[in-house]
Amino acid sequence: MTTRTEHDLLGDKDVPADAYWGVHTARARENFPITGVPIAVYPHLVVALAAVKAAAARANAELGLLPPQIAKAIDEACAEIRAGALRDQFVVDVIQGGAGTSTNMNANEVIANRALELLGHAKGDYAHLHPNEHVNLSQSTNDAYPTAVNIATITAVRELAEAMTGLQQAFADKADEFSGVLKMGRTQLQDAVPMTLGQEFGTYAVMLGEDRLRLEEAVTLLHEVNLGATAIGTGLNTAPGYAAAACRHLVEVTGLPLQTSPDLVEATQDCGAFVHLSGVLKRIAVKLSKICNDLRLLSSGPRAGFNEINLPPVQAGSSIMPGKINPVVPEVVNQVAFEVIGNDVTVTMAAEAGQLQLNAFEPIILHSLGASITHLTAACHVLADRCVSGITANPVVTRGYVENSIGLATALNPAIGYAAATEIAMEALATGRGVAELVLERKLIPAERLEEMLRPENLAHPRG
Known part of the structure; x- marks a missing residue:
C-alpha cells in the first residue's frame, strides 16, 4: 500500500495515499475501535456535515474571509x-x-482533499487548501457537529413520520374492513363487553396518529442551531455577522427552516431537545410494542389460543414442529421497541453527564437516536407491509366468544338490573350455558327485545 505523510501536533503519520481522510482521522481510527460501525452508517449525518461545511464556506466567502476559488x-x-x-x-x-x-475532522479532511483535487492539486497538499484553516474556518467542532446532528436527526425523523403514516393507514384500512366483526372486548385478560374488531384496529390507527403528531412537535426544537457559537458559544474567531450569514446559507443548502439560537452559550451545552425527542421515540416504541403484543395474543393458537385473527404466514416457524407458524413480524417489532427504550436511557445519561460549557457525549446521543429512528422506521414499514396489510379475521370465532361470554350479561344491566344480571352470569359460568339462553328461560326479557339488544351494532355502538 502506498502512503503519504501528514503532520499534526503529535508528529508525522503515514496514511493511505488514495484516502481522502487524513492524519486526524487515522489517529481516531486507532483510538476508537469500539463498535466497528463507521459514521457512514448514518448517511443523514454525512450529508448534514457536508451541508454545514458548504454553508460555512459560503458565509466566509461572503464576508471576505475565504478566497472565492477555495470557497467554490x-x-x-x-x-x-x-x-x-x-x-x-x-x-x-x-x-x-x-x-x-x-x-x-473526518469531514474536514475528506472535503479538503476532494476540493484539492478539484483545484488540480494532490491529496494532502494542504498548503493550497487546509482542513482546519479553510474547511473549518469560523467553526469549532462544538458548533459544526451539533448543528449537523440536528439536521441529520430532522431528516431521519421525517422518514420515521412517513413510515408511521403508512402504518397508521394500514390499521385504518383494517378498521374499515373489520367494522362489522363482533367480538368480546377484554380488560385484564378477562371478558369485558362486546365491541367490533374494527374498533380495536381503529384504536391502533389513532394511537399512531397521536404519536406521530408528538414526534413532529418534538423535532421542531431541533430547528434551532448553534452554528456560529464556535468553542463555547461566545463566537470566538468569527467575524461580525458570520452566525447570521452561516445560518442563512444553511437554510438555502438544506431547505430547512433553521434558526440561530438566541443564546449560543446555552445552546452549546444544552442537550434538552435530544432528551425530549428520545422520550417521544420511547413513547412510540411502547405503543408499537403494546400493539404487537395484542396482535400476537389475538392470533394465538390457532387451535389452543384466541384465534380471533390470522397474521399472514411469512415463514416456517419451527425446525422441529411441522406446520407451525409464528408471529415473527410482531416479535421483531417488539425487539426494536426494547432497543429504543434502552437507547432512551443512554440519551438521558449522556445528556445528564454534560459539564459546564459543553456536553462531550453527543456522539453516543447521535448513535442512540440514529439507531432508534432508523430501526423504528424500518419496523413500521415491515409491520405495515409484512403483517397488518395481510391480517384476516375469524368472525365465527369472535361471534362465538360473544355469545358464550358471561360478559354479555353487562349489556343486560339496564333491562334486568345488576343483581339479576350477576345471577345469570354466575349460572352461565357454572353450567356453560349461554347468557341469552338463560335470560329467555327465566323470561326476564322478551325474545324480540333481547334480539334487538344483542344485535352487533347495538352492542358495539350503544345508543342508550
Missing part, C-alpha cells in the same frame, strides 16, 4: 458528498471521545 472548491466537494459520493471515506467509529472532534 469546498462548496463543490460538499455538493458531491451530499449527492452520495465518498461515503466510504467517513470511517471514524460512531462512538468516540472528544465531543465529535474526530467526526468533524
Whole structure:
C-alpha cells in the first residue's frame, strides 16, 4: 500500500495515499475501535456535515474571509458528498471521545482533499487548501457537529413520520374492513363487553396518529442551531455577522427552516431537545410494542389460543414442529421497541453527564437516536407491509366468544338490573350455558327485545 505523510501536533503519520481522510482521522481510527460501525452508517449525518461545511464556506466567502476559488472548491466537494459520493471515506467509529472532534475532522479532511483535487492539486497538499484553516474556518467542532446532528436527526425523523403514516393507514384500512366483526372486548385478560374488531384496529390507527403528531412537535426544537457559537458559544474567531450569514446559507443548502439560537452559550451545552425527542421515540416504541403484543395474543393458537385473527404466514416457524407458524413480524417489532427504550436511557445519561460549557457525549446521543429512528422506521414499514396489510379475521370465532361470554350479561344491566344480571352470569359460568339462553328461560326479557339488544351494532355502538 502506498502512503503519504501528514503532520499534526503529535508528529508525522503515514496514511493511505488514495484516502481522502487524513492524519486526524487515522489517529481516531486507532483510538476508537469500539463498535466497528463507521459514521457512514448514518448517511443523514454525512450529508448534514457536508451541508454545514458548504454553508460555512459560503458565509466566509461572503464576508471576505475565504478566497472565492477555495470557497467554490469546498462548496463543490460538499455538493458531491451530499449527492452520495465518498461515503466510504467517513470511517471514524460512531462512538468516540472528544465531543465529535474526530467526526468533524473526518469531514474536514475528506472535503479538503476532494476540493484539492478539484483545484488540480494532490491529496494532502494542504498548503493550497487546509482542513482546519479553510474547511473549518469560523467553526469549532462544538458548533459544526451539533448543528449537523440536528439536521441529520430532522431528516431521519421525517422518514420515521412517513413510515408511521403508512402504518397508521394500514390499521385504518383494517378498521374499515373489520367494522362489522363482533367480538368480546377484554380488560385484564378477562371478558369485558362486546365491541367490533374494527374498533380495536381503529384504536391502533389513532394511537399512531397521536404519536406521530408528538414526534413532529418534538423535532421542531431541533430547528434551532448553534452554528456560529464556535468553542463555547461566545463566537470566538468569527467575524461580525458570520452566525447570521452561516445560518442563512444553511437554510438555502438544506431547505430547512433553521434558526440561530438566541443564546449560543446555552445552546452549546444544552442537550434538552435530544432528551425530549428520545422520550417521544420511547413513547412510540411502547405503543408499537403494546400493539404487537395484542396482535400476537389475538392470533394465538390457532387451535389452543384466541384465534380471533390470522397474521399472514411469512415463514416456517419451527425446525422441529411441522406446520407451525409464528408471529415473527410482531416479535421483531417488539425487539426494536426494547432497543429504543434502552437507547432512551443512554440519551438521558449522556445528556445528564454534560459539564459546564459543553456536553462531550453527543456522539453516543447521535448513535442512540440514529439507531432508534432508523430501526423504528424500518419496523413500521415491515409491520405495515409484512403483517397488518395481510391480517384476516375469524368472525365465527369472535361471534362465538360473544355469545358464550358471561360478559354479555353487562349489556343486560339496564333491562334486568345488576343483581339479576350477576345471577345469570354466575349460572352461565357454572353450567356453560349461554347468557341469552338463560335470560329467555327465566323470561326476564322478551325474545324480540333481547334480539334487538344483542344485535352487533347495538352492542358495539350503544345508543342508550
